[in-house]
Amino acid sequence: MTAKRLRQALESAAIPILATILGLLVSSVIVLFARADPMQTYEHLFCEGFGPKGCQTFGNLLFMDVKTDNGTQTVFSLFYGAQGHALGVTLERATILILAALSATVAFKAGLFSIGMDGQLVLGAITAAFLGYALPDLIYGLAGISQPQAAPGALQTVMHLVVPALCIGAAMLVGAFYSWIAGYLKVKLNVNELISTIVLNAIAVQLVGYLINFPLRSDFNNIARTRRIDDTAWLVPFNRGLFLNSEWFSGSRVGIGIILALLAALVIWFFLWRTTAGYEQRMASGSRLFARFGGIPNERAALRAMLISGALSGLAGAIQILGVERRVVDGFAGAGLGFDGVLVAILAKESIGGILVVAVFFAGLQQGAINLQFANLPRQLGGIIIALIILFSSMENFFRTNLARIQARLRPPQRAVDAAAEGVAAAGGGAT
Amino acid sequence: MPLAVEMRHIRKYFLSSNVLACDDVNFSVREGEIHALVGENGAGKTTLMNILYGLIAPDEGEILIHERPAHITHPNDAIRLGIGMVHQHFKLVPSFTIAENIMLGMEPDEWGFINGASEAEAVRKLAADFGLPVNPNARVRDLSVGMQQRVEILKALQRNARVLILDEPTAVLTPQEVHELYTVIRKLAADGRTVILITHKLLEVKDVADRVSVMRRGQMIGTHNVSDVSIRDMANMMVGREVILQVEKQPAQPGAVVLKVENLLVAGAGGIPAVFGVSLEVRAGEILGIAGVSGNGQTELIEAIAGLRPIDGGHVVLLDKDITHASVRARRETGMAHIPEDRLVMGLNLNTNLDENVVVTHYMRPPYSRRGIFNFLPMRKLAQQIIDAFQIRSARVGEEIKTLSGGNLQKVVLGRELEGKPKFIIANQPTRGLDVGSIEFVHKTLIEERDAGAAILLVSVELDEILSLSDRIAVMFGGRIMGVLDIKDANEQDIGILMAGGSLEHAPAKVATP
Numbered sequence: 001m002t003a004k005r006l007r008q009a010l011e012s013a014a015i016p017i018l019a020t021i022l023g024l025l026v027s028s029v030i031v032l033f034a035r036a037d038p039m040q041t042y043e044h045l046f047c048e049g050f051g052p053k054g055c056q057t058f059g060n061l062l063f064m065d066v067k068t069d070n071g072t073q074t075v076f077s078l079f080y081g082a083q084g085h086a087l088g089v090t091l092e093r094a095t096i097l098i099l100a101a102l103s104a105t106v107a108f109k110a111g112l113f114s115i116g117m118d119g120q121l122v123l124g125a126i127t128a129a130f131l132g133y134a135l136p137d138l139i140y141g142l143a144g145i146s147q148p149q150a151a152p153g154a155l156q157t158v159m160h161l162v163v164p165a166l167c168i169g170a171a172m173l174v175g176a177f178y179s180w181i182a183g184y185l186k187v188k189l190n191v192n193e194l195i196s197t198i199v200l201n202a203i204a205v206q207l208v209g210y211l212i213n214f215p216l217r218s219d220f221n222n223i224a225r226t227r228r229i230d231d232t233a234w235l236v237p238f239n240r241g242l243f244l245n246s247e248w249f250s251g252s253r254v255g256i257g258i259i260l261a262l263l264a265a266l267v268i269w270f271f272l273w274r275t276t277a278g279y280e281q282r283m284a285s286g287s288r289l290f291a292r293f294g295g296i297p298n299e300r301a302a303l304r305a306m307l308i309s310g311a312l313s314g315l316a317g318a319i320q321i322l323g324v325e326r327r328v329v330d331g332f333a334g335a336g337l338g339f340d341g342v343l344v345a346i347l348a349k350e351s352i353g354g355i356l357v358v359a360v361f362f363a364g365l366q367q368g369a370i371n372l373q374f375a376n377l378p379r380q381l382g383g384i385i386i387a388l389i390i391l392f393s394s395m396e397n398f399f400r401t402n403l404a405r406i407q408a409r410l411r412p413p414q415r416a417v418d419a420a421a422e423g424v425a426a427a428g429g430g431a432t
Numbered sequence: 433m434p435l436a437v438e439m440r441h442i443r444k445y446f447l448s449s450n451v452l453a454c455d456d457v458n459f460s461v462r463e464g465e466i467h468a469l470v471g472e473n474g475a476g477k478t479t480l481m482n483i484l485y486g487l488i489a490p491d492e493g494e495i496l497i498h499e500r501p502a503h504i505t506h507p508n509d510a511i512r513l514g515i516g517m518v519h520q521h522f523k524l525v526p527s528f529t530i531a532e533n534i535m536l537g538m539e540p541d542e543w544g545f546i547n548g549a550s551e552a553e554a555v556r557k558l559a560a561d562f563g564l565p566v567n568p569n570a571r572v573r574d575l576s577v578g579m580q581q582r583v584e585i586l587k588a589l590q591r592n593a594r595v596l597i598l599d600e601p602t603a604v605l606t607p608q609e610v611h612e613l614y615t616v617i618r619k620l621a622a623d624g625r626t627v628i629l630i631t632h633k634l635l636e637v638k639d640v641a642d643r644v645s646v647m648r649r650g651q652m653i654g655t656h657n658v659s660d661v662s663i664r665d666m667a668n669m670m671v672g673r674e675v676i677l678q679v680e681k682q683p684a685q686p687g688a689v690v691l692k693v694e695n696l697l698v699a700g701a702g703g704i705p706a707v708f709g710v711s712l713e714v715r716a717g718e719i720l721g722i723a724g725v726s727g728n729g730q731t732e733l734i735e736a737i738a739g740l741r742p743i744d745g746g747h748v749v750l751l752d753k754d755i756t757h758a759s760v761r762a763r764r765e766t767g768m769a770h771i772p773e774d775r776l777v778m779g780l781n782l783n784t785n786l787d788e789n790v791v792v793t794h795y796m797r798p799p800y801s802r803r804g805i806f807n808f809l810p811m812r813k814l815a816q817q818i819i820d821a822f823q824i825r826s827a828r829v830g831e832e833i834k835t836l837s838g839g840n841l842q843k844v845v846l847g848r849e850l851e852g853k854p855k856f857i858i859a860n861q862p863t864r865g866l867d868v869g870s871i872e873f874v875h876k877t878l879i880e881e882r883d884a885g886a887a888i889l890l891v892s893v894e895l896d897e898i899l900s901l902s903d904r905i906a907v908m909f910g911g912r913i914m915g916v917l918d919i920k921d922a923n924e925q926d927i928g929i930l931m932a933g934g935s936l937e938h939a940p941a942k943v944a945t946p
Binding site: 279292295 | 738760763770774780781783793795796804805806
């Protein structure tokens with residue numbers, strides 16, 4: 001049995017790697033069409049997504065020669081962060097992907113194909129953005145302080161702790177409520193959650209667009225935007241706080257958010273696999289009839305899943321604002337950040353560990369793709385390459401059957417017969 | 433006598449499930465005979481016939497049809513060679529008429545248009561030729577199961593089938609329909625056609641077949657003249673050991689009323705009433721069997737009692753507690769257990785492991801969980817306990833159940849449902865699709881539960897099962913209980929009449945009011 005598990009694990013690891021290689025091979029046609037060198041393009045793509053500054057080749061993703069005062073020295077790339085490491089930015093992007101993917105996974109693992117992450121996320125973001133300046137304003141107002149800079153240090157410290165927590169809490173509540181609407185419609189009126197969440201997404205995106213352009217517009221900047229959040233609401237990035245002297249994080253705004261995302265992953269894993277509530281929703285997802293038959297309160301499990309899913313999306317939106325962007329700029333609500341999360345969840349096959357890996361990989365590719373334009377390559381090329389890699393990754397069954405076929409061909413026929421005989425003996429043992 | 437079909441050294445190994453379904457199988461059928469192919473589930477009989485019909489390619493072996501080597505790689509090849517197959521699950525288009533179904537793919541075509549009238553005429557002629565009357569213009573969705581089967585047979589005959597394979601043809605028929613089918617089969621054989629009957633009902637083999645071939649675990653055990661072997665011999669060959677065919681049980685000693693159903697009204701699919709004022713009682717220590725052709729309200733009645741379907745009128749009282757509108761959990765906590773009709777979808781969650789399947793009815797209570805957090809040790813202990821008590825040999829704690837056989841899956845359901853000594857047990861088609869060995873086990877277990885004082889409500893479309901297990905028999909037809917018979921007075925014929933909606937006016941004394 002352990003050998004079988006090992007084989008399965010190897011297979012699971014081999015499939016995404018194969019998919020990536022195939023995706024890159026097919027992309028080469030388009031890259032050549034764009035009159036670029038495929039190898040160079042891919043090296044650039046991966047270096048900008050996963051390598052340290054100065055990374056030029058695939059090899060540099062692992063080891064790099066660095067000029068120091070004493071001559072050249074070979075360093076392990078992952079820990080080499082002079083002038084910043086691309087993974088810093090990649091992790092900043094991955095944070096929101098992880099949370100949105102967790103959100104999707106909680107819903108999927110209740111048998112609900114909710115893709116409302118986008119709407120819940122933008123509503124969470126606008127909530128956090130608004131409270132991020134309105135709440136400190138209110139506190140200063142109550143305290144009678146007209147100049148925030150002049151506020152007593154103790155008050156500042158307390159606010160640094162309380163304001164982000166309140167903003168995040170409110171964003172999670174808003175996200176949870178918005179997701180609950182779809183859950184309620186599903187449970188009480190049997191409205192397909194896929195349709196209702198698509199519609200709710202559209203409403204949320206338009207609503208947030210309106211809020212940014214009109215009531216919450218802060219200035220006459222030609223792209224509409226909200227006021228910047230107060231410093232006390234800001235989740236200070238690592239390179240401005242915790243790791244002030246570390247160059248590794250320079251250029252990226254990754255911070256407390258990634259820690260919260262990892263914590264969320266742990267909590268959700270525990271919830272799904274170690275609690276009765278998680279069990280209830282997983283059983284309902286595996287077979288709704290079975291859950292009903294066993295006496296599991298299906299409706300309650302479905303609503304609970306939608307609430308948790310929405311809260312996670314709200315959290316994703318809040319962290320993106322409080323930790324990264326500090327204000328909502330017009331266009332944020334149409335960027336489809338939530339959909340990227342859904343994609344990550346599907347590619348990771350709803351496994352929590354898988355989400356962490358896929359989200360970082362996906363974020364790195366996105367980051368690398370954007371930077372292709374700085375190497376005089378068409379920006380669109382990156383999008384096409386990503387899409388092809390995803391397409392091949394989703395062809396899991398194709399790879400699995402072919403791997404099995406190759407295995408069968410490699411195995412000598414006599415052993416196959418023995419295995420067959422064993423199989424019959426085992427099956428026969430089961431029948432009696 | 434010349435051979436109609438000869439299959440030599442057939443071997444088929446399924447890579448995906450790692451099963452050798454046919455292991456050097458030799459099988460021959462004479463022209464004009466009725467040949468039964470018997471074996472337990474998974475013995476390889478359906479695989480063998482699917483190979484003959486071109487649905488599965490064998491790894492090795494050769495096939496001779498009418499003593500000429502044949503290459504069958506597709507059902508079209510088989511049809512061209514005069515082989516027809518009626519599958520267990522009919523392959524008819526419900527919204528088409530009988531004629532359209534029979535002529536499907538071979539419509540008389542005029543300039544690309546289908547002529548419905550000539551189609552109907554061709555079918556009418558076909559039906560008359562074989563003495564199998566049908567109305568060519570009736571829609572298949574309106575037909576009884578027996579009639580649909582007749583359409584399938586006609587469909588094969590229209591394609592000039594000289595060899596007709598019938599896969600478990602009687603599984604869905606009433607006793608009367610079964611007799612009609614036998615007549616048809618005998619007529620076809622008398623006509624010089626060959627009939628291969630796949631079945632695991634040995635009584636049926638005795639009734640209708642000339643010769644019988646027995647398969648076990650992918651191997652052909654032997655072929656015999658039916659007149660030379662007894663049912664017991666065949667059963668032993670099938671299972672490979674001594675089988676107790678007769679259910680051994682003492683007369684029931686009924687105690688207090690456990691379940692009382694009064695004037696139950698239940699809607700079926702689409703809101704159409706499916707159960708009309710059913711009343712019944714089940715006492716401790718007895719088995720009440722509900723006989724009936726499937727689709728006469730049994731499923732709805734059971735689902736209503738089990739809490740899976742809303743009740744529109746009447747009462748259900750379990751152990752003096754009105755549970756008419758109680759939740760499934762409340763019912764289970766009152767003492768109900770439920771062995772469902774569909775173990776694959778309702779009884780088990782095949783997407784998860786054994787442990788999570790066996791705790792579905794207990795997970796929210798200590799020791800399995802405390803304050804909403806699971807405690808895995810007692811869960812594993814329960815799973816192991818069930819594996820041991822029910823001898824589910826291929827099951828392992830913590831592992832997927834997807835690969836278990838039907839019999840073992842049913843044992844998992846039984847183990848879970850009987851855990852904690854329920855006072856009232858619903859057993860809905862408890863042996864459907866199981867092989868002889870597993871059936872024996874399920875029956876024995878149910879009798880043990882009865883003797884331990886449980887009240888059991890048994891629903892089955894297998895009349896034999898109802899007759900051998902029940903202490904009293906209620907016959908359902910059209911959503912009503914047509915009569916309740918004591919096992920002492922019950923016989924197949926009376927039950928058959930009630931199942932078809934008739935009444936026993938010639939012997940009213942036999943019908944006790946429920």
